Amino acid sequence: MAEVAISLKGVSKCFKRYARPVDRLKEILLPGKSRAVPFWAIQEIDLEIFRGETIGIVGQNGAGKSTLLQVITQTLTPTSGQLTVNGRISALLELGSGFNPEFTGRQNVFFNGRILGLSQAEIEQKFDTIVEFADIGDFIDQPVKTYSSGMFVRLAFAVAVNTDPDILIVDEALAVGDVYFQQKCFIRLRELREAGVTLLFVSHDSSAVCKLCDRAILLEHGRVILDATPRQVVDLYEAKLLQKQDQAPERIAIQMPQASTDAAITSTSVQLKYVQFLDADNHAIQSAFSDSKVQLAIGLTFLERMEDPHVGFRMRNRTGEVVFESNTFCMKHSIGAVEAGSSIEARFQFHLPLLAGDYTITIGIAEGGFSEHQFKRVLTMLHNTAVLKILQNPNAILWAGIVNLNPTFEIYRSSSTPDETLIEL
Numbered sequence: 486m487a488e489v490a491i492s493l494k495g496v497s498k499c500f501k502r503y504a505r506p507v508d509r510l511k512e513i514l515l516p517g518k519s520r521a522v523p524f525w526a527i528q529e530i531d532l533e534i535f536r537g538e539t540i541g542i543v544g545q546n547g548a549g550k551s552t553l554l555q556v557i558t559q560t561l562t563p564t565s566g567q568l569t570v571n572g573r574i575s576a577l578l579e580l581g582s583g584f585n586p587e588f589t590g591r592q593n594v595f596f597n598g599r600i601l602g603l604s605q606a607e608i609e610q611k612f613d614t615i616v617e618f619a620d621i622g623d624f625i626d627q628p629v630k631t632y633s634s635g636m637f638v639r640l641a642f643a644v645a646v647n648t649d650p651d652i653l654i655v656d657e658a659l660a661v662g663d664v665y666f667q668q669k670c671f672i673r674l675r676e677l678r679e680a681g682v683t684l685l686f687v688s689h690d691s692s693a694v695c696k697l698c699d700r701a702i703l704l705e706h707g708r709v710i711l712d713a714t715p716r717q718v719v720d721l722y723e724a725k726l727l728q729k730q731d732q733a734p735e736r737i738a739i740q741m742p743q744a745s746t747d748a749a750i751t752s753t754s755v756q757l758k759y760v761q762f763l764d765a766d767n768h769a770i771q772s773a774f775s776d777s778k779v780q781l782a783i784g785l786t787f788l789e790r791m792e793d794p795h796v797g798f799r800m801r802n803r804t805g806e807v808v809f810e811s812n813t814f815c816m817k818h819s820i821g822a823v824e825a826g827s828s829i830e831a832r833f834q835f836h837l838p839l840l841a842g843d844y845t846i847t848i849g850i851a852e853g854g855f856s857e858h859q860f861k862r863v864l865t866m867l868h869n870t871a872v873l874k875i876l877q878n879p880n881a882i883l884w885a886g887i888v889n890l891n892p893t894f895e896i897y898r899s900s901s902t903p904d905e906t907l908i909e910l
């Protein structure tokens with residue numbers, strides 16, 4: 486039977502709440518009578534998480550997610566119930582926890598590593614990987630109080646995911662940073678998951694939960710109201726969100742996951758000069774509305790003669806999932822032979838039936854295509870050459886999923902029957 490990594494039996498946490506700040510003061514000055522109102526942030530939680538499982542924790546603001554995770558990491562003591570944790574926990578829950586603002590990044594890595602139970606030698610051995618992951622340059626030797634919140638998260642995440650935890654707890658709301666860093670985080674989370682690490686993942690991003698998790702729980706008013714597959718949990722969560730939306734109309738945007746560890750390939754026979762998005766009027770852009778038409782311009786200089794060059798691009802969402810890729814060979818286009826020293830601009834024009842969010846572009850250049858994705862020589866494969874921010878289109882329908890199918894709708898009523906309510910589709 487699978488080994489239990491975390492077990493909660495009837496766990497509840499009660500906070501004291503005061504109707505007015507003055508009540509707290511009165512309670513201190515006039516002890517004896519409690520003026521607090523008890524508030525149960527989590528109630529009667531029964532949960533078993535098995536070693537190697539990836540669990541998504543979903544719930545609306547105030548549902549009790551952070552409280553539950555703080556109880557599991559033992560930052561908060563439960564008011565009642567029993568918690569058992571088997572394994573070393575590394576958590577990225579609260580910005581700043583575990584970091585001393587006066588210490589440099591380097592000192593904090595060692596300080597944190599020791600808190601997480603690593604020896605000095607183990608931290609030294611992992612130090613370069615942590616610094617490379619955080620990618621904050623010389624700031625590693627500056628006091629962390631001088632860091633931006635983005636730098637802070639980078640370093641905290643780098644420490645949390647590179648210190649061999651048995652159990653990793655991540656609140657994705659903290660994974661701020663650019664799209665490249667977010668993709669890197671998702672790739673690392675998947676690697677850890679494959680390595681058998683138990684992962685608790687809190688996110689408001691339904692598709693990230695579906696892609697990453699084996700199981701999910703939905704919290705509502707401090708109780709687990711569903712413990713099921715991520716799809717089932719997300720469906721109920723979204724249905725509840727939509728119900729709420731009916732009361733206060735506001736749009737929701739859902740994004741999607743997955744990642745890759747493709748290596749970059751560079752070549753001396755062709756140079757990538759620029760990659761630029763353009764609008765329909767050929768103006769350079771960094772962002773575009775969902776469903777609008779854009780152009781991707783790719784400037785190339787060939788350093789040797791080529792008979793049959795091809796160029797393609799791959800677009801990934803923030804969690805690294807490929808949303809589209811193709812190339813001139815697959816599109817049945819020929820660039821034709823190019824001479825050494827000649828330059829071209831390849832332009833792809835397309836619509837963006839995609840969700841709002843940041844998307845990255847990988848460019849591939851090859852020579853001599855002979856079947857789908859197969860070329861005589863792959864000359865260049867360069868990741869992260871450009872980012873496009875897709876903005877929610879205010880004129881679009883309300884939709885969720887991966888691609889906006891933009892359906893039209895018609896209704897057919899049977900003319901042969903007098904019953905006007907009978908609908909045939």
Ligand SMILES: Nc1ncnc2c1ncn2[C@@H]1O[C@H](COP(=O)(O)OP(=O)(O)OP(=O)(O)O)[C@@H](O)[C@H]1O
Nearest residue numbers: 500501502526544545546547548549550551552553
């Ligand atoms: N120290 C505290 N004192 C009083 N109430 C608290 C305390 N900490 C949390 N709460 C309350 O407990 C409830 C659950 O809070 P919690 O932060 O666990 O929710 P959450 O699901 O993580 O929300 P979010 O998605 O907004 O982070 C909230 O109503 C919150 O106001």
